[in-house]
Amino acid sequence: MLSILDKYDKMTALGLLARAAIYIEKEEDLEENEEVQSEKYTREKIIEEIKQILEIKTDFLTEKEKSRIADFLDEKSNFIIDTQKTEEHINAMSENGTLPSDLYTVNIIENISKFCGEKFQREKDFIETTVKKADREQHYGNAENKNEPELVSLFSKYFPNKYPFRSFTMLVIGQRRETVLHVHQAWRLYSDLIGVKVPDDKNLVGLLRFFSEHFGTEVEMGGIRGKFILIADEVKDIKDGNIKLIIDQKNKRTFTVSWFTQKNERTGNSKAALVVGIDLSKYKEYLLHHGW
The missing domain is CATH 1.10.10 (Arc Repressor Mutant, subunit A)
Structure with a gap:
């Protein structure tokens, strides 16, 4: 030019x-x-x-x-x-989810960097490697199947360690906006939890559900309660106030809720495509137990 x-x-x-x-x-x-x-x-x-x-x-x-x-x-x-x-x-x-993953620019949300603290740079390297050199990946675009969230990408990669106890699979979940992948979730699943590698018959949405069963906390949205919610019915004005954590108020642990949204092209209303509540305190204990 x-x-x-x-x-x-x-x-x-x-x-x-x-x-x-x-x-x-x-x-x-x-x-x-x-x-x-x-x-x-x-x-x-x-x-x-x-x-x-x-x-x-x-x-x-x-x-x-x-x-x-x-x-x-x-x-x-x-x-x-x-x-x-x-x-x-x-x-x-x-x-439509066919862009080679190594072409994405990876943007990691601030919540992840805050959680990782001084370990963030190392975790960032694992996250970017998982996206750009994934062992497995799944993408949901403007799908006809209403149960498939729009513009959500999931990546996994196995990172072996000379100490098997520290070998883990990184699971990264993000939302695509043109050529930028905005990473909202990044979880380590150590081999003692899922075996040496993710089973071939387990898709990555299923792996996220599996992770939430171990580290999740209940949330409620649109009258549906669970640690992992895949919802296809319209929910207007998706925001923090519409998603409730079901916890004991005296509980001093740290929690996070992550969700991805899609639009109904006919009505313009938002849908909650994927909602996950995670007990960060429990997850951090798990990381530290494995020498994080």
């Missing part, structure tokens, strides 16, 4: 390049594009930058020099169009 165009979005940049090409061909002023301030100045800067790149030093252009500038403008326009198509293709792959 030409540096003068850096501040413009792709469609505006395409328009400026096209109008610059017309100007080069006709050598007459064009009506100002109301969407671009000082278009004439910007167009002159575009042509000036191209002349520098092509090492054209004269102010009076020959037909050959005009042709070179026009070809350069066409090349840049095609590059923007191809880039736009590539981005649209990548975003479509992300939405």
